[in-house]
Amino acid sequence: MKLPPLNALVAQTETLTSRQIILRVVPQDWQLPRFVAGQYVVLGLPPTAPRCAFSLSEREFAQGSHTDALPETKSDREQLIRRAYSIASSSHAGEYMDFYISLVSDGRLTPRLFALKVGDPLWLSSHPVGVFTLGEVPREKHIILIATGTGLAPYMSMLSSELDCGSTRRFAVLHGARHSWDLGYRAELENLQHLCSNFTYLPIISQADKEPFAWHGPTGRVQQLWQTNPLSAVWSFTPTPDNCDVFLCGAPGMIDEMLGLLRQDGFTEHRHGAAGEVHIERY
Ligand SMILES: Cc1cc2nc3c(=O)[nH]c(=O)nc-3n(C[C@H](O)[C@H](O)[C@H](O)COP(=O)(O)OP(=O)(O)OC[C@H]3O[C@@H](n4cnc5c(N)ncnc54)[C@H](O)[C@@H]3O)c2cc1C
Numbered sequence: 545m546k547l548p549p550l551n552a553l554v555a556q557t558e559t560l561t562s563r564q565i566i567l568r569v570v571p572q573d574w575q576l577p578r579f580v581a582g583q584y585v586v587l588g589l590p591p592t593a594p595r596c597a598f599s600l601s602e603r604e605f606a607q608g609s610h611t612d613a614l615p616e617t618k619s620d621r622e623q624l625i626r627r628a629y630s631i632a633s634s635s636h637a638g639e640y641m642d643f644y645i646s647l648v649s650d651g652r653l654t655p656r657l658f659a660l661k662v663g664d665p666l667w668l669s670s671h672p673v674g675v676f677t678l679g680e681v682p683r684e685k686h687i688i689l690i691a692t693g694t695g696l697a698p699y700m701s702m703l704s705s706e707l708d709c710g711s712t713r714r715f716a717v718l719h720g721a722r723h724s725w726d727l728g729y730r731a732e733l734e735n736l737q738h739l740c741s742n743f744t745y746l747p748i749i750s751q752a753d754k755e756p757f758a759w760h761g762p763t764g765r766v767q768q769l770w771q772t773n774p775l776s777a778v779w780s781f782t783p784t785p786d787n788c789d790v791f792l793c794g795a796p797g798m799i800d801e802m803l804g805l806l807r808q809d810g811f812t813e814h815r816h817g818a819a820g821e822v823h824i825e826r827y
Pocket residue numbers: 584612613627628629630631643644645646647648650651652653654655694695697698825826827
């Protein structure tokens with residue numbers, strides 16, 4: 545079977561840690577489509593693309609000698625490896641798309657994405673999709689964006705595309721990670737908080753005992769942070785289903801627990817055709 549042509553190039557790679565990168569991708573001889581902040585596209589590479597260090601070797605992977613992933617079959621080897629990735633860059637940046645990606649050591653695609661260098665080709669789908677956007681949130685409502693890990697990606701796009709500094713509409717990001725160094729985009733978000741009185745950034749880490757320097761912020765999981773009602777203190781009012789919508793993105797465990805907590809506070813899930821205040825994207 546003939547693999548589809550690789551239609552995009554890596555324009556920039558930013559290594560945040562050995563397990564997190566930001567990949568900037570540009571189309572090769574075609575125009576990027578317009579998208580709504582929060583949507584995702586699909587990235588792809590051929591199975592022949594090399595895997596990075598810090599991942600299982602090809603032989604280990606092919607033998608399925610680890611617990612999670614299945615061994616590659618003949619048909620796997622004849623198709624592009626494709627996975628969905630949220631667009632992390634602004635919808636106003638028409639020339640490139642950024643992706644905030646974490647390494648799954650025994651995964652099929654991420655070890656290959658981590659091996660890419662500037663100028664290398666890859667496949668990029670031309671139709672952004674997804675309904676995890678601010679489109680259906682009433683303009684007068686505040687926005688709470690809760691993520692673990694790279695679940696922050698769609699929020700970076702929403703903030704750079706739709707945050708109006710100084711407006712009465714408030715935005716907050718609650719970001720959970722294991723270590724402080726896993727809090728991608730932390731400097732940008734701290735700067736944004738200094739510049740925008742209507743933006744609040746609340747990071748939390750779960751393994752503070754492993755920090756080489758004292759961590760003065762909250763510790764635990766993002767769902768524990770939510771239970772301390774941190775936004776009431778900053779905003780001087782309590783977030784309710786009437787005054788705000790909540791977005792949840794990242795690990796399925798966090799999403800399930802947060803959904804349970806939010807339901808106790810009267811929030812309901814937003815589904816196609818059923819209005820609700822909790823919007824969900826599971827990775
Ligand atoms: C709508 C959508 C948007 C997404 N956006 C992003 C994004 O912006 N950034 C990003 O990094 N990922 C994102 N993902 C996840 C992404 O699509 C891949 O699933 C992920 O990168 C792993 O791909 P892989 O081929 O390396 O691993 P796979 O070969 O698919 O998985 C190998 C094994 O690892 C397990 N596994 C898969 N993912 C993880 C994980 N994250 N942590 C731990 N174990 C895992 C699987 O259960 C499997 O056993 C998104 C997913 C969806 C559905």
